Amino acid sequence: MSNLENTILVDLARKLFRGCTNFHIEPDSVKLMTWSWQELFVDLTLRSPVIKKYPISTELSRIFLKKLINCIEPVQEVHDNLYAELCRAMNNSAIEDYCYRHYVISNDLNNIITMKETKNMVVNGTTGMRTWEAALMLSDWILCNKELFSSKDVLELGSGIGFTGITLAKFCEPKSVTMTDCHEDVLQVLCENVDINFPSQCKNRSSDGTTYELDNTSFVPRRHPRC
Numbered sequence: 348m349s350n351l352e353n354t355i356l357v358d359l360a361r362k363l364f365r366g367c368t369n370f371h372i373e374p375d376s377v378k379l380m381t382w383s384w385q386e387l388f389v390d391l392t393l394r395s396p397v398i399k400k401y402p403i404s405t406e407l408s409r410i411f412l413k414k415l416i417n418c419i420e421p422v423q424e425v426h427d428n429l430y431a432e433l434c435r436a437m438n439n440s441a442i443e444d445y446c447y448r449h450y451v452i453s454n455d456l457n458n459i460i461t462m463k464e465t466k467n468m469v470v471n472g473t474t475g476m477r478t479w480e481a482a483l484m485l486s487d488w489i490l491c492n493k494e495l496f497s498s499k500d501v502l503e504l505g506s507g508i509g510f511t512g513i514t515l516a517k518f519c520e521p522k523s524v525t526m527t528d529c530h531e532d533v534l535q536v537l538c539e540n541v542d543i544n545f546p547s548q549c550k551n552r553s554s555d556g557t558t559y560e561l562d563n564t565s566f567v568p569r570r571h572p573r574c
């Protein structure tokens with residue numbers, strides 16, 4: 348696969364993983380989406396082990412696949428697996444309270460942070476049940492300045508379901524990360540997201556939070572009272 352074909356594949360995969368349906372494909376790029384490219388795309392995304400275990404929203408994958416197929420169809424034959432995945436998404440149209448989004452770090456499809464979250468801005472009186480654009484931008488900045496966090500005790504206020512703190516704990520080698528939120532439902536999903544992204548870590552529960560021991564990092568989602 349050429350560098351350009353690979354770049355197009357990773358870029359589209361990142362958008363699908365994140366549930367982003369707003370993409371544009373240049374006509375020249377569509378020519379590179381050959382039968383084998385399409386097969387690889389489906390294998391690396393919708394049929395990958397991580398998506399099988401933590402499925403993305405069927406509604407968003409349906410919109411994404413329809414748009415992708417519409418782009419490919421006039422130029423070349425569409426792979427059966429793309430149609431099969433579209434049919435699966437269309438048949439499985441139950442209303443989803445939660446889905447999983449997968450955030451690709453440093454354009455590496457093997458380097459993914461998986462988040463259980465909702466598509467809604469506000470759920471049960473809180474804005475904390477989804478990953479906000481601000482969390483993505485802050486995390487990008489953190490990843491560009493890892494040395495500032497190395498061996499530090501880091502406290503995050505209003506961490507929501509945890510994307511920023513999880514990214515920091517995973518990639519910046521801090522001494523500890525304490526993530527706080529005031530909403531019980533948010534804290535519960537935050538703990539689930541820590542479990543997903545650090546599956547084999549030791550966990551201790553206490554009345555004011557859950558502590559995870561991550562190699563050299565201690566990691567604490569904690570209740571923080573509303574002011």
Ligand SMILES: C[S@@+](CC[C@H](N)C(=O)[O-])C[C@H]1O[C@@H](n2cnc3c(N)ncnc32)[C@H](O)[C@@H]1O
Pocket residue numbers: 473474475476477478479480481482483504505506507508509510527528529530533571572573574
């Ligand atoms: C807009 S969300 C942002 C979540 C996350 N930081 C992000 O960017 O994806 C704001 C979060 O702050 C939490 N929050 C608001 N006021 C708070 C307070 N006084 N103490 C702790 N958490 C608070 C909310 O429960 C919510 O989860």
